[in-house]
Amino acid sequence: MEEMGKADTHTHTDYSGFNRLGPLRFPESVLSPEGQVDRARREGLSVLCVTDHNEVAGGFIAQKYAKQFDDIDVIVGDEVMTDQGEVIGLWLTEKPKKFLSPEETCDIIHEQGGLCIAPHPFSVHVDGMQEKIFELPLEGFETINGGHPDPYSNMFSKRIMDLYPGRWAEFSGSDAHSLYTAGYNWTEFPGNSEEDFRKAILHRKTLAKGVPAPVLGQVQWSMEVVWGGQKLMYKALRRKLEPVPDNALVEKILSNTDLKNATGIAMGFIYLFPLTSMLATLLSTAYLKNHAKKAMKHIDERIAKIQKLIAEIDARNGKAIAESAEEVKNDLEAGKIVLEQRL
Structure with missing residues (x-):
């Protein structure tokens, strides 16, 4: 039986910066790159993709740390915000600019030798690219995203993948910002190295496995980042928080006034109060x-529209290929005539 490796294709560290909920700001993650690697090894993963928001620094740190181990490979990635949603680039050498068009972003990723994946494309609550993915040169998209316990987002993605077997590689990424949301799902592939994984993507041999993290895990993550943010703000108040290159979270906290950091700490304690956390769980669900x-x-209406859209895209692409072939043929014919004239 062929050996199957396990990859987590979508993870975050404390280099992912911060997010906003109304007037509140909170860290995306307080987990270190090294912590993600240690977690992946404990879970028996053979490949870990670090895909921080609009940043590759955490990925390079994780990759350097992982070199001391012979049981895991780390791929540097980036979950890049375009002007129409997010796209993940894997095997990157530098971070793409954010807020470009999806087409420009994919071109930049491919120029680095990277591969493009659409995370949570049909999400009902975060920035998925929806039907835009069909117009892009993607290697694949997520059919299981660990941050989507709702009954629609992953299910619909899988329905579309199954309608077009072999067209894209399927992915299952934890989207883990915390240990509480990791380990529930992964991507299987033939082999056990990043080279094997890349080959499996290009040959559409990946398999999405597992289930999303439960809502409770998402709430535990939110409590973890609030508590972690409080500790960083407290260090800033004591003038003990040092700058960290390329770490947007630390940079933001250091730029806050003492009053703002103190207020953030106070608001954090309100959120961490058990009744507030229970309410957050109920509201999220x-x-x-x-x-x-x-x-x-x-669902049925949307699938029909998508099938029509893909048929139109394929027709346009087929016409473009035919026109290109005709141009090549004409160029060859012209070259043949010139050569005969010279002879």
């Missing part, structure tokens, strides 16, 4: 179910 329920009503 209700929010996801409500949005998924609305999306479920239009």
